Amino acid sequence: MPRLPRGVPVARHRVQEAMRRWGEPDExxxxxxxxxxxxxxxxxxxxxxRRIRCRxxxxxxxxxxxxxxxxxxxxxxxxxxxxxxxxGGRTAAAHAPxxxxxxxxxxxxxxxxxxxxxxxxxxxxxxxxxxxxxALAARWGTRTSVSGRxxxxxx
Numbered sequence: 001m002p003r004l005p006r007g008v009p010v011a012r013h014r015v016q017e018a019m020r021r022w023g024e025p026d027e028x029x030x031x032x033x034x035x036x037x038x039x040x041x042x043x044x045x046x047x048x049x050r051r052i053r054c055r056x057x058x059x060x061x062x063x064x065x066x067x068x069x070x071x072x073x074x075x076x077x078x079x080x081x082x083x084x085x086x087x088g089g090r091t092a093a094a095h096a097p098x099x100x101x102x103x104x105x106x107x108x109x110x111x112x113x114x115x116x117x118x119x120x121x122x123x124x125x126x127x128x129x130x131x132x133x134x135a136l137a138a139r140w141g142t143r144t145s146v147s148g149r150x151x152x153x154x155x
Contacts, residue, residue, distance in 0.1 A: 003050055008044060012053075013133050015054070016029055019056070023044065024063065031155055032063060035065055035132075035133050035153050038132055039067040042151070047069040050070075051069075051132060063145060068150045102108070119138075133153055136155070137154055138154045139153070139154045140154065
């Protein structure tokens with residue numbers, strides 16, 4: 001699809017249609033719609049290529065959403081894998097190069113030293129989409145090459 005804002009609802013609708021044809025539960029279809037919306041929006045906003053490719057892969061018990069874009073323009077930093085002990089913190093690999101993967105989902109907690117007054121408003125608006133993907137996907141990750149970037153999420 002063209003790398004234009006109008007591609008976002010097109011991708012969302014196609015994912016919903018495919019998953020419904022496969023007989024996926026409504027809840028999983030809606031989660032997939034949210035995830036693909038965030039991934040395609042990031043590709044539209046943060047890459048220079050003219051086209052975006054979105055693909056669904058289905059295996060028993062899993063659907064993988066893949067969004068591929070070409071181009072070398074700045075892509076926002078992705079949050080790294082969560083601390084495997086389940087405390088929601090980031091590991092030393094949080095700043096790892098491309099090819100990182102998040103285990104998801106883990107409960108999100110307030111930053112160290114924060115009280116119950118922690119609010120989503122304290123997180124930059126530009127970083128919320130990947131936080132949503134991180135919370136909804138069983139796993140997600142990214143691969144970067146000289147020709148572009150693939151971001152994937154397993155549901």
